[in-house]
Amino acid sequence: MSAFRAAAVQMRSGIEVAANVADATRLIRAAAAAGAQYVLTPEMTTILDRDRERLLAAISTEESDPSLAAFRALARELGIHLHIGSMAVRLAGEGVANRGFLLGPDGNIVARYDKIHMFDVDLGSGESYRESRLYHAGNNAVVADLPWTRLGLSVCYDVRFPALYRALAKAGANVIAIPAAFTRTTGEAHWQILIRARAIETGAYVVAAAQGGHHADGRDTFGHSMIVDPWGKILAESGTEPGFIVADIDPAMSAAVRGRVPSLANERAFVVPVDPAGPRLKSAS
Secondary structure: OOOEEEEEEEEOOOOOHHHHHHHHHHHHHHHHHOOOOEEEOOOOOOOOOOOHHHHHHHOOEOOOOHHHHHHHHHHHHHOOEEEEEEEEEEOOOOOEEEEEEEEOOOOOEEEEEEOOOOOEEEEEOOEEEEHHHOEOOOOOOEEEEOOOOEEEEOOHHHHHOHHHHHHHHHOOOOEEEOOEOOEHHHHHHHHHHHHHHHHHHHOOEEEEOEEEEEOOOOOEEEOOOEEEOOOOOEEEEOOOOOEEEEEEEOHHHHHHHHHHOOHHHHOOOOEEEOOOOOOEEEOOO
């Protein structure tokens, strides 16, 4: 393991794919120029659109997506590990995946991750989301090796399911990516708490790239991209405007923190009584 510089790109993606790709490219170039060797973009980098038909008309399959091809060429040109936090990708038929891509400095796809947990919520005041009506949920947790460390992949709403992050950490991830498009409502209440909690409980760095501001499809996202160390310290944080943040990552700190507070190693199986007079459920260890 060795130290490296990471960047989280913050965007305000709209409904025009070409414009979003151009914005992302500009910010990725700037982050690389600032020394970032690993660059993460937010959830739905290439389009953020709640209109089902308009979104379906704008997106492509992985094999034919010109945006993905452009990002692969950009990773190759810059010689960086470029992590496109997620894109809407057409599957067979009407299916769509919320899929992240980790690209190597040769432009090849190192890893793919389909968002597991669908954002099906009612936030009040008419703000409601039903991701599962369009997107197919993933089934597999994903870790990938970087030259400096092992990376755990996730997307946005996954952050509310800590078992996933413990599994990534137990699989060797010292750094965890959380690209997101948190709503302003949930972000103001929970974003920083959740990001820091995932870092603390796993003893891993968290790189969280967010969408921020008022979007063309009418939604408002919280922004505040963050990079947090394994002790829960915020190393870098943005506001609500598009841009990027950088921080130096030392995977050895993850090992040191896990040595000081070995909560992953100390975990024990336990039972949960369903009913005082009824059967007992054994937890997964």
